[in-house]
Amino acid sequence: MKGTYLGEFQEIVLLAVLILQDEAYGTRIQEEIQNEMKRSLSRGALHTALTRLEEKGFLKSEFGGATEERGGRRKRLYTVTNLGKESLNEARALREQLWNKVPNIALNTSYVL
C-alpha cells in the first residue's frame, strides 16, 4: 500500500492542518508544528511533505488572500480531503488496536536494573 502510506511526519502535518482549519497555510502550519514538536522545522521540509500529501490526495489547496506581511503575495490554504481524514482515522485505529494489546505492566517504567 505504498501510495496511501502515511508517515509519522506526514500525519503530524495533516493534524496541524486540521487544527488550524481556515488558517492552514505555510507559515502557520510551520509555527504550529514547531510549537507542538519543540523542534525546528525548515520551510523546505514542510513544503516537501505538503507536496507529497497533495500528490497522494490527502490534501487539497487553493490560493487565499494576500496580506502585507507577505509582500502582497497570496497564501496557499490547505484543507484535508476525505481521503486524508480516512487515512488519519485508519492510522489512529491501527494504533489504538495495538495499544490495547499492550499489557499494562509492560508500560510501567522501571528504573531498577
Add this chain to the structure above:
Amino acid sequence: MNKTISPPKLYTKWFRWFCADDYYEELQGDLEEAFYLNVEKYGPAKARAIYIREVWLMLRPSVIKKIKGQATNSNNIDMIRNYLKIALRNILGQKVYSTINILGLAVGMAATILISLYVQHELSYDEYHTKSDRIYRASREWLNANGESSLHLGHLAPPFGPFLATDFDGILEEVVRINSGYGPLMSYNDKKFEEDGFFWAEGNLFHVFSWKFIEGDPKTALTEPNAIVLTQSAADRYFSGEDPMGKSITFNNFGTEVDFKITGIIQDSPPNSHFQFSMFASFVTLENFFGRENMMQNWGSNNYATYLLLEEGKSIEELESQIPAFIDKHLGEHGGEPASTTNKLHFMPLTDIHLHSHLDSEIEANSDIKYVYTYTIIAVFILIIACINFMNLSTARSMKRAKEVGVRKVMGAFRSSLIRQFITESVLIASISAILSLGLVVLVLPWFNDFSGKQLSFTTVDPLFFAALMVGVVLAVGFLAGSYPAFFLSSFAPVKVLKGSKLNSHKKLNLRSALVVFQFFISICLLIGVGVINDQIEYMKTKDLGFNKENMVVLPSNNEIHANFELIRNRLMEQPSIEDVTFSSRVPSGRLLDSQGGEFEIDGEMKRIDFRVADIHVDHSYLKTLDVKFLAGRNFDHKLASDSSEAFILNKAAIEALGYSSMEEAIDKKFNYGGRNGYIIGVVDDFHFESLKQEIAPIVFVVTQGRARFVIVKVKDGQEDEAVAYLKEEWTHLREGFPFDYYTIGDRFNSQYEAEEKLGELVNYFSFLAIFVAILGLFGLSSFSVEQNLKEIGIRKVLGASVKQVVYMFTKRFALLVIIGIAIAIPVSYYGMDQWLAEFPYATDLEPVTFIIGSVVALAFALITVSFEIVRGAVSNPVNTLRNE
C-alpha cells in the same frame, strides 16, 4: 511592522533564481511572513540568519526549478548513472590502456600537487603578520661615480632608524631595528648553546610584527636594559620543566658577559618567515655597550636590519620621494657631491623579501621566485604529457568505439549527450587518478621535504585551498584530456561507421604524431636541462679558483687569540699535521662586504677612488697560506715594521680598475685607503674569493689593524683528522665555554651551489617522470598499433617477411617521431640553457655531448619500449591471426 528591515537581498534573489515558478509566490510569501515574525521575536540579526538557513534548506528536488528544455519527469540522474556505468565498463574492459592512463595521470597529478604545496608555501612567507601589508624593509645602496650600483645591503647604519622615525612622523607609525648577535654563547646553569638565532631588537618589535606572546607583555618586554624574550622551543631547551619568566640567562660574546632577564615567551618562528630566530634581546642593552651617542653618529656600520610600519592609508611612494632630501640632510656631502648622489635607500614590502630580495647582505639567504616559476612549469608539463597520453590512446582506440558511437546516434543520442558521456568517462578516470596521486604524494612527501628543506604536509595547508586544488585539477584534467576524444569521437557519421567502411585514420594520425612529438620534445628538453645544470655545477666545483682551497680549516677567532696570535701560531705550527696558520677578517667562500674610500696615485697625481674596493684584513702569511700567485711586487714581510702600517697589496681587478697600464707600474705608487697612507707593494693575480656566481671584485689586502674574525689552518694532506682533533683540544681552551665548530673552505665553496644542485636534482627526477609518462604513452600506442595490424603482420609473414623486417617497419614510424622531437628539442633547449648559463659570470660551455646524451637516452628508452610490443606481435603465429578471415 518595521519596513526598513528586509530579508537579505542576495538570498531573496538567489531563491527567486532557483525556485520553481509554480511554488514561488506561496513559498516566498511564507518566507517573508516568517521573517517578519522572527524579527519581532528574535530581532533582525537572528531573523536574517534563520531566513538564510531556510533558503538553503529549500534546495530540494520538489522546490528547484526544472532546467529548461527538459521533460519534467527528468531522467537526468538515470543518464548520469548510465554514463558512469558505461565509463566504468570501458575502463575495466581495457585494462592496459586504463592502467596507462590512470598511472600517467596519477604521476602527473602527484607532481602538480607536490609543486602546488611547495609554491603555496613559498608564496605565503611573512603573510602571517597582521600588518604585513604595511611593513617594509629598508635597504641601502651605494652608487659609484658612473651611477652604477657598487653595493646594496639589506642592512642600514644605526642612525637611519631613529631619524626616519622622527623625520617622517605621520607617514611612519613605527621603525624597528634588528641586529644579529652573531652566535653568542648563552648559558643557564650547565646548559650552554651557541645561539645563531640571537637578535637585538627594539622595544616596538612586537608592535610591528605579530609573533604571539605565550607569556609576558609585548608592549614592555623589550623596553628595559638586559631584557630578553625567548621562543617557546628556546625556553624549553634551557629551562625544561621550569618557569623561565623572570629567570636570568647569561650572554657571552667576545669576552663581554651580561645577564639577561627573561621578560617574555613567544611562539616559535613560523617556518614561512624570512628569518629564523630563537631570542630577541633588548636593543637598549646594545646601546649601553656602544654608547647611544656613538651609535647615532656611526653611519658606516651597516649591520642593522630596519623595518618600517607605515601609517594606515599612507603609501611608500610618499616616503620614497622625500628620501634624497633626507639623506642630504643627515649625511651632508661626500667629496663635494651631495650624499644622495651616491647613497640611496630602497623599501621592499615584507612579504616580497623571501622570493624577491637578493642583496649583498640579507639576514638569511632567500629563495628565488625563478625557482617557483621553474618548478611550476615543469609540473605543468608533466601533467600535459600525461593528458596527451590520454588523448592519444582514446583517439587510437576510436575505431573500436566508433561502432558504439554509431549505434548510439542511430538510437537517437544527441551529439551533446555523447560529448557528455566521454567527458564523464575522462573525469572519472581523472578522479581515480587523483585518489591514486594522493597516495603517491603521501609516499613522496617525506623525501620532498627532506629535499626542499620544508615541512610541508596536508595538515599545514588550508583545507579549502587543497579541496579547491584537487577539484580544479580533476576537472581541468578531465576536460583537457577528455575534450579532444569527446569532440572527435562524437563527430563520427553513423552511416559510415556502421557500414563498416574504414575511418580515415591517417588524418587523425597526424595529430596523434604531433602530440607524441610534443611529449618527447618536453622530455628531451628536461633531459638536456639536467645535463647542462650538472655540467655547470661540476664546472663550479672543479674550476681552478686561483688559490689553494684544499685542506683549509677555518676556525672562529676572538680578541684573545688576536692579541696572542704569534704565540698561538708558533705553538700550532709545532704540530706535525699543521702546515700553516693565518688569520683574517674574511675567508674565501664568504662575501666581501667591507670597504672604505681612498685615493691613489696615477701620473703623479692623487685621485679619489670612485668605485668600491673591498678590503680584507690579513696577517703577513695570509697570501702565502692560500697560495695566491703574485703578478708583481712582493708579499708582506713581517721583518719590516712598516708593512703593518703602510703597505697595500691589491688584486689584478683593482689595478685594472684604477687604470694603471701594467701591474709593475702600480708598484711603489702612493695609496691611501680608509685614512691609512702608504704604498702599493704587490699585486696578486685574480682569484675567486666569492662564489663563482659573483664577478671577481677589486680587493685590497692590508695587514690588520682591526679584529681578526677567522683563523685559517692549512692542514697537511691526508692528516685532517689528526689536525682537527688537536685543534679541538686547543680551541676549547682558547674559546672557553664555546662549542668547537669548524668548516673547510672547500666544503663551504661547494655548499654555495646548493640551490643549483637542488634544481638539478629536481629536474633530474622530473625529467625521469616525464620520460616515464611519455614512454608509457608510446607503449600504449605501439601495442595498440600492433594489435590493429596483426593481420597485416600475418600476411607479410606468410608472404615471406622476416621478423626483423616486420619489427623494422613498425619501429621506424615511432623512432621517427622521437627523432623529430629531438630535432625540435635541441635548438629550444640550447637557447633556454644558454639563457640560464648567461646568469653566471663564470659558466661552462654548452657541450654537444650533453645534447647527444639526452637525445640518445630518450631514443633508446623509446625504442626499447616500442620494440618490446612490436616483437611480440611480429613473432606471433600468422595462423592465429589470420584463420578467422
